Amino acid sequence: MKKNTGFTLIELMITVAIVAILAAxxxxxxxxxxxxxxxxxxxGYMLEVSGLQQRYLLDARxxxxxxxxxxxxxxxxVAPNYAVATAPSPAASAPGFTVTATPINAQLTRDTACGTLTVxxxxxxTASGTGSKCW
Incomplete structure (x- = not known):
């Protein structure tokens, strides 16, 4: 008697279903x-910019x-996912700055829990979203 080798359609469909579940x-x-x-x-880049701002303050006052x-x-x-900017505080208040990272492209739609990050x-x-573990 000849032994059949290969897969049946049922075995193949079970394997595809398992792979689909794992992928999902x-x-x-x-x-x-x-x-x-x-x-x-x-x-990390925002904190680097913050450090650069502090060093710039020492030189330029x-x-x-x-x-x-x-x-x-x-x-x-960072550039494909966030638009990072820095700005000094208004002159009327004490000297200061804010570094802002605004999500763009796919990060904007996927990271709605945190949104715009600032330091x-x-x-x-701070984060503009409602997420609790943004920083």
Missing amino acids: IAYPSYISYIVRSNRAAAE AYAPDLTTLNTTAPAN DQAGTK
Whole structure:
């Protein structure tokens, strides 16, 4: 008697179903990881800009009006996902600055829990969204 080798259609369909279930679970988790990774990169750059602002204050006795004055641009892993800007506080108040990272492109639609991130001269970190673990 000859032994058949190969797969039956039922075995193949069960395998496809298992792969589909695993993909349905893994993909949202992967996207969540990517969003958190992009946010962490933006936060790191924002803290770097904050440090540059503090050094600029020591030299110029005022905060820089923009990133160009600080001689910095957003790194390649931040620029496609966040628009980062810095601005000094109004002259009427005490000297200060705010660094803002506004999500753009896919990050804008995927990271609605945190939204726009900000940090100021005192190190106060805020997020415009309702998420509790944004920083």
